[in-house]
Amino acid sequence: MNTIKRAAIIIFISLFLTTGYAFISQAAGNCAYILNTKCTACHNLGRICRKLEKKNKPKWLTTVKRMVRHGAPLSKDEVKELVTCLTEQNASVKDVCK
Numbered sequence: 108m109n110t111i112k113r114a115a116i117i118i119f120i121s122l123f124l125t126t127g128y129a130f131i132s133q134a135a136g137n138c139a140y141i142l143n144t145k146c147t148a149c150h151n152l153g154r155i156c157r158k159l160e161k162k163n164k165p166k167w168l169t170t171v172k173r174m175v176r177h178g179a180p181l182s183k184d185e186v187k188e189l190v191t192c193l194t195e196q197n198a199s200v201k202d203v204c205k
């Protein structure tokens with residue numbers, strides 16, 4: 108019984124770790140995807156990367172919404188997701204801006 112319990116706990120933890128990790132990497136990967144496909148139609152990434160440390164969250168939200176008005180094809184969810192990535196300068200954004 109004890110071994111079964113331990114096995115169940117181990118399975119539970121590893122399931123949690125894999126799905127959790129997949130979720131995080133997918134979210135971050137999506138920001139890189141948005142930047143590379145939807146933010147480069149009118150200007151290059153340099154324009155975005157230069158501003159990374161200079162804007163806080165409300166400022167990025169204003170900017171990204173303005174880009175949507177210019178014609179960037181982002182859904183509401185993508186706007187939120189991208190603004191979070193840009194504000195936190197997460198790994199995918201740093202990677203794109205290398």
Ligand code: HEC
Pocket residue numbers: 141142145146147148149150154155158170171173174177178179180181189
């Ligand atoms: C339809 C064309 C278009 C697309 C697509 C686009 N932009 Fe822009 N972007 C512009 C124009 C035009 C300017 C200069 C005028 C301005 O700032 O509004 C600009 C300027 C900028 C600037 C510099 C100005 C500032 O306020 O810091 C940033 C940062 C920026 N864009 C980010 C983005 C991001 C992030 C995306 C993807 C969500 C994006 N852009 C997609 C047209 C576009």
